Amino acid sequence: MQLSEHRYNTVSSIAGPLLFVQGVMQARIGEVVRIQSPEGKVLDGEVLEINGDTVMLEVYGITQGLDIKGTSVVFTDSVKRAPLSRDMIGRVFNGAFKPIDGLPPLFPETWAPVTGYPINPSARARPVEFIETGVSVIDGLNTLVKGQKLPVFSCSGLPSKEVVAAILRNARIMGREASSQERDRIRQAGDFVVVFAALGLTFYEYAFYETVLREMRSGFVAFVNMADEPVMERLLTPRFALTAAEYLAFERGMDVLVIITDMTNYCDALREVSTAREELPGRRGYPGYMYSDLASLYERAGRIRQQKGSVTMLPVVTMPEDDITHPIPDLTGYITEGQIVLSRSLHQKGIFPPVDVLPSLSRLMQRGIGKGHTREDHRAVSNLLYKYYAKGRDLRRLEAIVGRDGMTDKDKQMLDFADSFEGEFVHQGGARRSVFETLDIGLDILKRFKLEE
């Protein structure tokens, strides 16, 4: 809806990604603007703040080459919207929702504002349906359910993309008591779709993901903002991706898995804009509103009562300095329903996926496992594995002090259990395991060490 467009040549200052325009009448917060550089280059932007007739704009794109005299700004009188259609599936877009796969542009069936609307809490359905990721340590001990947001906390140098790839290749939605035939039918019907948002990825990383996406049997939509592409677009990319995901889920009834990688790049972009706006910095320079901003993304996961479709989210967060108390993983953990934490020491032992079970958690697991969801003994097996592994890990510290010879037989057994747990249960290489196989492996280890109660 473009009621009226106004063009202004009254740019008063430019600071990094921000542009100030004077004498503007009736600007709106969030209004889309088009900025034309002296050379005729056109950039998109958005109104961030209005003070009288002075308007602060955020420019999506590179502001190099803009000046005060020759730059003009067009106010479009509409807020940022995303063009949506089922034909998005199978397509690759850039961070500004322009196709980059060489295929023709998309014909939208509808448009929706990119910031989305909050789901009315009383309209949410509680997430209970099990998603089989094929990864033992997730399915067995940190179960993912439809509508959940479960981030992967990684450290630089750890194979987070391989972990995500394993999930992408193997994830299956298992309805209540769904037989394997039924499950295949669900998949073939194309009701399961992956929305992939790449934020600040290097070409090397992206090429890896692209191969994985193309090999998948289910459909995907990709939104790609590369490491050398405009930082400001990084704030928009996940919003486009989530708007697309919500459309496919709640208008088209699909089960959507949203992968966003890497949220750390997103938060750094947020900090960049915040400092350019000369806002008071919070912890580590990140803005004080980062919690609310992250929540406006993560909280878009969910299910709706009496409606088909779901948005499940798997964001990847690389913890700066391997520090889980850093504001990015910290605030993420406060919003998401658990976390899958990768560990450097497991990775060094050659264990894949190198998931550290102790700090990992799935808050929604309890409702999605057991009879009618997975298997009756799931809860018991998972609790025992966790308990003994935690004990074994504790004992490793003792072993480092007194040496193995100084320990009781029971303690030695517990140490061996921890090794077997890591080597057989956590480690699975590239293989896919059904949840039943996962539970059987767990039971087998428990029985071997005669630890089961």
Added chain:
Amino acid sequence: MTGRITGISGPTVSADAAGLKLYERVFVGHAMLTGEVVRIEKNRSVIQVYENTRGLAVSEPVEGTGTPLTVRLGPGILSGIFDGLQRPLQTLRDESGPFIKTAKALNPLDFSRQWAFHRLIKEGDTLHPGDIIGYVREGPFQHTILCPPHVQGKLSWVADKDIRLDSPVGALEDGTEIPGYHDWPVRVRRPFRKKRSPSERLVTGQRVIDFLFPIARGGTAIMPGGFGTGKTILDQSIAKFADVDIVVYVGCGERGNEIAELIEEFELLKDPWTNRTLMERTILCVNTSNMPVAAREASIYTAVSMAEYYRDMGLHVLMLADSISRWAEALREISSSLEELPGEEGYPTYLASRLSGFLERAGVVESGGGKAGSLSMILSVSPPGGDFTEPVTQSCLRTSGAFLMLDTALAHRRHFPAINWFQSFSLYGSELLEQEREMVPLEWEEARSRCKDILQKEEGLREVAEIVGVEGLQDPDRLLMHVAETIRLRFLSQNAYTEDAFSAPERTLSIIRGILDFYDEASKRLKEGIPLEELLTGKGLRGEGIER
């Protein structure tokens, strides 16, 4: 008073409207967004807007209402699910679908519903604000209809059977009609005749709280914990099992899925004290993390006003807020958009005074109607990075009566509730568990200090055991370690997903008594020369199975 928008920055709008009052409620823009005046300059008013300002344009109108931000109080609040501005979320869902797209004001009370009214006064009586006119039955409670503030005079008539809220319940001789509900400014505490010191216990059903760190009815407790320490589960357990009449649960800037879970569960689960569904005694006030930030700031005031209203009927009300840190962050966000000078970590310097002002709305009071009710508060705190030295935890500490510190290390060991027994404290006294004395003879104060002592000693012994191994310890020390472990695993931890999620006071006391009796007995036997191994397996004891 009307004016026009001159500037917009995040949730803060400035307008050229003069003559507005501080904290007056205003409608902003064509979309009629609700806002509150937070600062007045000569020709400019600064307004905090409670809705998303996206799409708002300068020069759109701003209209004053002449009244401050209020909640509507009357029958029908109970079992309701409201947002931070008391908009009924279920009605909103039925009218405009699963997403919150509009800022439309909705009546929080159902005006078309019939209520059977029993009057307690008659024509000719003189009425003062706060006097009881009569009552209706709301679920299991007598919901008293009070004379609204600012209404005073001789009664000319009063309804005597069914009422609907859209018509008055009575009228004064001067013609003033008396509605069955009234609007109350959220930031003003409701008046009472007298405040009493909290002295009655509040059973939470959590052994570690009820036994080690008891909370009194009318008291306050804070519960800080990093993520994954089980704050929400504990909050919800308390909401389910606490022996109060009414629970007001505030989901303040937290997860939507958790609220969905809570609603579905509360519709099914029974209150252990009355055997009615939990929803019948619950009021939810929900502003999830993705809902507008400024409304999050208002939500705790909206909720506490509703809680006070029921307290005034002589009921015991418990308000749970998850989490007060999100409220403080909203306050910080608003403060920074007002360009106020920041205090510690960017929080405004009035954080502590606002918090203590809020916490003081808890208490045991005699209302104007002469009834004694209580309002207790349990607030969870989400300290960044799990660091308890941060300003919100520290400000809460100064005014709250109990400090229940949730410990990441305990949570990693899957010890829930992960309340650290060394650093938590409660200022409420020992008389709180006296009622069970007759059923379970136990000196509470003594048992409590013994229990703490055992745990303290275990901590010291554990360091030794790390080096020499458990086998290297003396037998009495090994016995103590065994007892401490029993206390930790069998007594202090409770699984929220089993029957043990709720522990009645007599059960709490008999478990700890069993453990302490075992310790006494085993210590005696040990001195008599019975080997430790036999004692630990229970063989060497005389009495039958003291330990559960």
